[in-house]
Structure formats: C-alpha cells, structure tokens
Amino acid sequence: MIVLKFGGTSVGFADRIKEVAKLVSDGQRKIVVLSAMAGTTNRLEQIAGFLSEKKNVEANEIIDICEKRYLNTVDELFSTEEYKKRSKELVKSHMNSIRSFTVDLFTVFEEKTILAQGELLTTALFHFYMKEQGQRAALIAALDFMRINSDNEPDSNYIKENLNKLLNEHSSEEILITQGYICRNAFGEIDNLQRGGSDYSASLIGVATDAAEIQIWTDIDGMHNNDPRFVEGTQSISDLSYDEAAELAYFGAKILHPTSVLPAKLAAIPVRLLNTMKPDAPGTLISGKQKKNRITAVAAKDNITAIKIKSGRMFLAYGFLRKVFEIFESYKTPIDMITTSEVGVSVTIDNNKHLKDIVLDLKRYGTVVVDENQVIVCVVGDLVAENNGYANKIIEAVSHIPLRMISYGGSNYNVSLLINAKDKKSALNSLSKKLF
Ligand code: ADP
Numbered sequence: 001m002i003v004l005k006f007g008g009t010s011v012g013f014a015d016r017i018k019e020v021a022k023l024v025s026d027g028q029r030k031i032v033v034l035s036a037m038a039g040t041t042n043r044l045e046q047i048a049g050f051l052s053e054k055k056n057v058e059a060n061e062i063i064d065i066c067e068k069r070y071l072n073t074v075d076e077l078f079s080t081e082e083y084k085k086r087s088k089e090l091v092k093s094h095m096n097s098i099r100s101f102t103v104d105l106f107t108v109f110e111e112k113t114i115l116a117q118g119e120l121l122t123t124a125l126f127h128f129y130m131k132e133q134g135q136r137a138a139l140i141a142a143l144d145f146m147r148i149n150s151d152n153e154p155d156s157n158y159i160k161e162n163l164n165k166l167l168n169e170h171s172s173e174e175i176l177i178t179q180g181y182i183c184r185n186a187f188g189e190i191d192n193l194q195r196g197g198s199d200y201s202a203s204l205i206g207v208a209t210d211a212a213e214i215q216i217w218t219d220i221d222g223m224h225n226n227d228p229r230f231v232e233g234t235q236s237i238s239d240l241s242y243d244e245a246a247e248l249a250y251f252g253a254k255i256l257h258p259t260s261v262l263p264a265k266l267a268a269i270p271v272r273l274l275n276t277m278k279p280d281a282p283g284t285l286i287s288g289k290q291k292k293n294r295i296t297a298v299a300a301k302d303n304i305t306a307i308k309i310k311s312g313r314m315f316l317a318y319g320f321l322r323k324v325f326e327i328f329e330s331y332k333t334p335i336d337m338i339t340t341s342e343v344g345v346s347v348t349i350d351n352n353k354h355l356k357d358i359v360l361d362l363k364r365y366g367t368v369v370v371d372e373n374q375v376i377v378c379v380v381g382d383l384v385a386e387n388n389g390y391a392n393k394i395i396e397a398v399s400h401i402p403l404r405m406i407s408y409g410g411s412n413y414n415v416s417l418l419i420n421a422k423d424k425k426s427a428l429n430s431l432s433k434k435l436f
C-alpha cells in the first residue's frame with residue numbers, strides 16, 4: 001500500500017484534478033489523501049470570522065463566491081449530465097449547510113465544521129470523477145477514523161483500528177480516497193490538525209496502514225535548498241534524512257507540515273515529495289539516511305518574538321533556568337531558540353498569546369527585554385562539530401546583518417540565527433550565494 005497526498009494547488013481546478021486522476025489510476029491499490037482546493041480554507045476561515053461577528057451579509061458574499069467556483073469546476077470536470085447534476089447538488093448542499101450557520105450562537109463547533117467543508121467537497125467530487133471514469137474507487141470518511149485526544153495528539157490506536165476496518169470493508173477497491181486535515185477530537189466533535197495539516201494526515205495514515213511509502217504531491221519538485229518564495233535559482237534536494245526534513249519543516253519550509261515527519265521517522269516509512277505538474281521529476285526522498293559533509297538547505301521561520309531576561313545577580317548558578325522555563329511551561333508556550341550567558345538568557349517563542357503574562361512573571365527574576373518581528377534563519381546539514389569551518393561559513397555569509405542570537409550544537413543538523421524580519425530576504429540570498 002502507498003499513500004499519496006495531493007495539496008490544494010494539485011486539486012485547485014478541473015484540469016489539475018484530471019491530472020491527479022491520471023496519476024493515481026495505475027492499477028495499484030492506494031490511499032489518496034486530498035486537501036481542499038487552493039484558497040478554500042482561507043475563504044472558509046473568512047466566512048467563519050464574519051459569522052462570528054454576525055456579519056452575515058459579508059459571510060454570504062464569500063459563500064456565493066465559493067459556490068460559483070465549485071460549480072464552474074464541476075462543469076469543467078465532468079462530461080456526463082448524471083455526474084454534473086449529482087455534483088452540483090452536492091456543492092449546493094455543502095454551501096447551504098454553511099449558510100445555515102447564520103445562527104445566534106456561533107461557537108468553535110460551528111467554526112470547525114465550516115473549516116471541514118473544503119476537504120469534504122474535494123474528496124466527494126474527486127470520488128464522483130473517478131466513478132465517472134469507471135475506476136474502482138471508494139470514499140473513506142476521515143471523520144470515521146482520524147481522531148485526536150484531549151492533548152490534541154493523534155490517537156494512534158484508534159486511527160489504526162478504525163482505518164484498517166474501513167479498508168477491509170473496501171477490499172476490492174483500487175483507489176481509496178479520504179480527507180486530509182480534518183479529524184474528530186476527544187469529544188467526537190469535528191476538529192482539524194491545524195492549517196497545512198493534510199501532510200500530517202498522510203503521515204498518520206501511512207503509519208496506520210504500514211505503507212511502503214508516503215508521497216506528498218505539491219506544486220514544486222521536492223524540497224529546495226532555500227525558500228523559493230524569496231530566493232531565485234533554488235535547487236531541489238534529491239535526498240534528506242528525517243532529522244533534516246523535520247528541522248526544515250519546523251523552521252519554515254512550507255512544503256512539509258512540521259508535525260508530519262516524526263510519525264514516518266518512528267515507523268521508518270520513506271516520504272517522497274513530488275510535483276504534480278512535473279510527475280517525472282525525481283523530487284525528494286526523505287529517509288533514515290544522512291548524507292555526510294554537506295550543508296543541505298536554508299529555511300526561515302517568521303513571526304518570532306525574542307525575550308531576554310537579564311539578572312543583575314549571579315542567578316544562573318543554579319535554579320534560574322528552571323524558574324524561567326517553568327514560566328513558559330505554565331503558559332503552554334514552547335521555546336524555539338535559547339542562548340545563555342553568565343548574567344542572562346535569551347529565548348524565542350512563536351506564539352504571543354500569553355506574552356504579556358509571561359513577561360510579567362519573568363520580571364520577578366530580572367529585567368526583561370522583548371523584541372518582536374524577528375525571524376529565525378535555520379541552516380540544516382551535516383553540522384557535527386568535526387566538520388570544522390561550516391559554522392564559520394554560515395556566520396560569514398551574514399556578516400552584513402545584525403545577529404540577535406546564534407544557536408549551534410543543539411543538534412548535529414542545524415545552526416539557527418535570529419535576525420530582524422527586514423533582513424530576512426537579504427540573509428536567505430547571501431546564504432544561498434555563499435553555501436551552494
Ligand atoms: P500544498 O498546497 O501542496 O500543501 P504548500 O503551499 O503547503 O502546498 O507547499 C508548497 C510550497 O512550499 C511551494 O509552492 C513553495 O513556495 C513553498 N516552499 C517554502 N520553502 C520551500 C522549500 N524549501 N522547498 C520547496 N518548497 C518550499
């Protein structure tokens with residue numbers, strides 16, 4: 001069994017959906033995980049936002065735009081009147097269910113239900129299309145097997161048991177289609193695996209079915225050695241280790257959702273990143289193999305806040321770091337980077353929800369300086385201490401840019417630099433020039 005996940009751009013309009021259909025129709029049994037059509041989840045978020053503010057007119061305008069787009073796609077996708085009619089009815093029923101949420105009380109429940117409609121629609125339409133094409137395809141509802149627990153972690157046993165039960169029920173079908181991103185929570189309510197989480201769905205499904213390979217199909221030929229949205233001439237990397245891929249995904253390489261690497265790593269299932277527009281390009285293979293002696297890639301993570309806690313006394317002797325970390329723990333706020341000196345410690349966070357309270361608590365232990373609008377630039381590769389000179393090269397490449405923090409030695413695979421957001425593009429470009 002293999003798992004193939006197609007992202008929003010891969011199912012963004014009728015011709016793309018037809019390409020995906022061709023790609024998966026090779027006679028092999030497989031699970032196809034689909035995201036919502038590109039842009040849909042953003043629109044659904046907007047709709048939910050308007051509805052929660054009781055701006056029903058504005059919400060309805062966007063619902064109408066979505067409906068039109070889907071109805072056009074149906075016209076272009078299907079060739080028979082029967083499937084056109086069935087699909088249009090389906091689109092209208094989903095849109096009407098969103099329209100019905102113009103209720104008095106708009107809660108998280110309604111919001112999550114609205115956010116789920118994109119994936120529910122693409123998979124249902126894709127299923128109809130495969131049937132129209134005469135393929136042996138079945139739709140398996142993610143809401144019947146994908147579940148997170150009360151800590152928002154996937155419930156692996158539940159997923160495995162229920163997914164395999166559903167697969168057995170459809171043992172004669174070749175193409176098993178399901179939704180990425182959406183799931184149920186510990187209360188059985190509709191929930192999701194966070195934005196971009198379809199990659200995570202694919203990974204969890206791959207592990208639950210002991211797949212031979214997890215394929216993430218997107219709009220670019222694999223992981224590039226720098227962010228193609230900011231650097232020209234970036235190149236595809238043929239192979240990455242799980243650790244390298246996880247670092248890059250965590251530090252901003254949008255092609256892969258950060259949580260999606262670990263389950264595959266633990267189950268030793270290879271992950272392949274492929275391009276729907278260029279299916280013959282080799283893409284990137286992520287596996288347990290670590291290539292030696294190379295700097296592999298650069299990524300950047302936005303919206304970082306740096307917090308420096310300076311103690312006048314020799315607090316760092318012992319106990320000080322524990323007290324500082326406990327404050328972040330109490331607000332469930334993870335720390336990304338950390339550097340220490342005799343008199344202080346600097347940390348970064350990417351979640352400012354509790355920033356005010358955290359700062360207030362930290363002030364008990366010293367003076368606190370907060371810098372918002374920072375970026376972590378992360379260089380990934382075989383960066384063990386014995387590879388003398390690599391760290392040097394990295395720092396040299398950004399010698400024209402003020403460095404707020406440097407972190408090296410936390411793992412064997414990364415050097416992280418904290419810089420101002422305005423210097424990001426320049427840093428990424430000069431790192432590419434000097435390192436590749
Ligand atoms: P999908 O909708 O298929 O999930 P995403 O937009 O989430 O696609 O991810 C693909 C995008 O990730 C690419 O179009 C590219 O702009 C962006 N990206 C950022 N960093 C990298 C990188 N290092 N390598 C490849 N793509 C990257």
Ligand code: ASP
Binds near residue numbers: 042118195197198
């Ligand atoms: N459709 C969801 C999103 O846009 C999930 C995904 O694309 O992975 O975030």
Ligand code: MG
Binds near residue numbers: 199
């Ligand atoms: Mg994505």
